[in-house]
Every structure is written in structure tokens, then in C-alpha cells.
Amino acid sequence: MHLRNVKIFCDVAACRSFSKAAELHQISQPAVSQAVHALEDKLNCRLIDRSQRPLGLTEAGKYYLDGVRGILSSLDKLEQNVQEIENRVTAGTLRISAIYSIGLLRMDGYIKAFQELYPDAVIEVEYAHPDVVYQHVREESAELGLVSFPKESGEFQSEPWQEQSIQLVVPAGHPLCERDQVSLRELEGESWIAFTSELPIRKKLDRWLKKAGVGLKIRHEFDNIENIKRDVEIGSGIAFLPLETVEREVELELLHAIPITDIDWTRPLGIVSKRRRRFSPAARKFIELLKSDGKPMGIATGTPVKPTVAFRQT
Numbered sequence: 001m002h003l004r005n006v007k008i009f010c011d012v013a014a015c016r017s018f019s020k021a022a023e024l025h026q027i028s029q030p031a032v033s034q035a036v037h038a039l040e041d042k043l044n045c046r047l048i049d050r051s052q053r054p055l056g057l058t059e060a061g062k063y064y065l066d067g068v069r070g071i072l073s074s075l076d077k078l079e080q081n082v083q084e085i086e087n088r089v090t091a092g093t094l095r096i097s098a099i100y101s102i103g104l105l106r107m108d109g110y111i112k113a114f115q116e117l118y119p120d121a122v123i124e125v126e127y128a129h130p131d132v133v134y135q136h137v138r139e140e141s142a143e144l145g146l147v148s149f150p151k152e153s154g155e156f157q158s159e160p161w162q163e164q165s166i167q168l169v170v171p172a173g174h175p176l177c178e179r180d181q182v183s184l185r186e187l188e189g190e191s192w193i194a195f196t197s198e199l200p201i202r203k204k205l206d207r208w209l210k211k212a213g214v215g216l217k218i219r220h221e222f223d224n225i226e227n228i229k230r231d232v233e234i235g236s237g238i239a240f241l242p243l244e245t246v247e248r249e250v251e252l253e254l255l256h257a258i259p260i261t262d263i264d265w266t267r268p269l270g271i272v273s274k275r276r277r278r279f280s281p282a283a284r285k286f287i288e289l290l291k292s293d294g295k296p297m298g299i300a301t302g303t304p305v306k307p308t309v310a311f312r313q314t
Contacts, residue, residue, distance in 0.1 A: 005039045009039055018033055093124055094123045094144070098145070102269070110286075110290060145271070147272055164243060171256075181260070184261075185262070190237065191218075192238060229249060240265070
């Protein structure tokens with residue numbers, strides 16, 4: 001059995017067209033017809049009913065298609081296992097859903113590093129609201145989800161990734177800019193640019209502030225860090241943000257990040273997946289890269305990198 005001819009036959013059956021199958025394989029239509037004829041001659045029966053438009057399958061063709069699909073699927077899995085043994089990640093596409101605040105620049109660095117390690121890998125990243133990230137993982141439209149304050153329930157499992165220090169963030173020219181540190185009590189009554197109330201980080205901050213007995217005036221609420229940073233920049237109020245999310249603005253002196261002395265707030269980031277889902281080789285290798293001690297290329301310098309992988313953003 002010539003495997004190439006079998007694959008061509010499967011595509012003719014799926015497309016119900018010799019010409020469309022030729023486009024898929026980037027060969028001529030006569031070459032597709034010849035491949036199917038060779039298969040039919042070997043089996044000594046007709047597989048394609050050429051009298052129909054679009055093309056159909058004979059009874060023998062339907063039976064043969066059902067059988068060879070299973071064989072091709074098993075072969076794909078076998079090849080994937082062999083590639084994994086050889087430490088290669090080439091099969092399929094790794095789809096990741098991440099909260100917005102993971103950051104385009106930061107993720108680009110990981111993707112670039114992964115691409116250099118595994119040049120045949122394809123990664124698609126979609127940025128979304130936390131609830132949507134969990135939905136993507138639940139529906140298996142994403143194999144991995146990157147979230148803050150990860151939850152682990154009956155349908156989800158999570159692995160720890162990072163612990164990010166939460167610091168006070170103020171605009172340039174704010175009276176606290178010259179301070180190396182500040183106590184939480186000194187912020188009593190300040191205008192706060194907060195996350196919206198349904199987000200996990202906002203719920204945590206509310207509990208922490210209540211426990212500390214500190215009251216703030218909520219000026220504006222946003223569901224993503226980028227909008228919060230822009231509002232702080234124009235002087236609308238202060239914010240509490242993970243240090244890693246404001247590195248660029250601090251470097252450009254648009255914002256100032258100040259440690260808070262009397263608390264130790266952190267934002268945990270985690271890698272969530274559907275419970276009992278078997279990771280693809282690409283997913284396992286990407287998790288290893290995320291959790292490695294060394295920073296991937298492009299992150300340490302803050303230099304934008306252009307990923308050479310498929311990329312989606314919402």
C-alpha cells in the first residue's frame with residue numbers, strides 16, 4: 001500500500017473533488033487521478049463514484065475510507081511518540097489562552113525562545129478576560145490557560161508559575177515619587193484606580209485592604225491592567241499592580257512603582273488545563289520553558305521580538 005496514495009484518496013473523499021485535493025497536496029489534478037487509479041487497481045475495485053457531482057464513494061470506497069482513517073490516525077500518534085522520544089515537538093498546533101496582563105511583550109519572549117528550541121512548532125495565543133480563558137480551556141479550544149490566582153476545581157487542574165510582587169503605582173510628579181518605600185496606612189483616603197469587582201485580583205485586594213483597616217476612594221474601575229496604567233499616568237489616582245506589568249512604564253518614567261513596607265502582597269500566576277487531559281508534547285515542553293529558572297530570550301532586555309509562529313489576539 002502506497003501511503004501517499006491513501007492520503008490523497010482520503011482528501012478526495014473529504015473534498016469530493018479531484019481538483020480540491022490537488023490544491024491541498026500542491027500537485028496537478030492528473031497526478032491525483034493517477035494516485036486514486038493506482039489504489040483502485042491494487043484493490044481491484046472502484047472506490048470513487050465518478051458519475052456523481054460532486055464526487056461520491058462506492059460502498060467499497062466507504063468501507064475502505066473508514067478503515068484507513070483509523071490507520072492514518074494511529075500512524076500520526078506513533079510518529080508523535082517517536083518525535084517525543086527524539087525530543088522534537090512538531091505535531092499539531094499548541095493553543096494558549098491568556099489573561100491580558102500576561103503581556104504581549106513578555107509572551108513574545110517565551111514564544112520566540114520556544115520557536116528557537118522547536119522550530120517546527122506552531123503556537124497560537126489568544127488574550128481574553130479570565131472567565132473566557134477558563135471557558136477556552138473547558139471547551140478545549142485552548143490546551144493551556146495562563147491566569148492569575150488560578151483556581152483548581154473538579155474540571156480544572158493548575159500548576160504554579162510565578163509569584164509577582166504587587167506594589168504601589170503612582171504617576172510621574174506624584175508627591176510619593178521620591179520615596180523609596182511607603183506604608184499602607186499613609187494611603188488612607190487616596191483615590192484608587194481599581195480592577196472591576198468580579199476579577200480575582202480585585203477580590204483579593206478588597207480583602208487585604210479590609211484586613212489592614214485602610215479605606216480608599218474608588219475613582220475608576222477597569223477590567224484590564226493597560227487601562228488602569230493609562231488612567232494612573234494622567235493623574236486620576238493610585239493603583240496596586242504587579243511590578244512586572246509596569247516595568248516598561250517605570251523605565252520610561254511614566255509611572256513610579258514603590259514597595260509597600262507593612263504588607264507583602266503577591267499575585268500568583270498559574271497554568272491551568274482541563275483535568276485528566278493528556279498534554280501534547282508541545283504543551284509539556286512549553287510548560288517546562290515557562291517554569292524554567294532562566295528567562296527566555298527577549299524578556300530580560302525588554303526588546304520586542306517578532307514571533308515566527310501563528311498568533312491571534314483578541
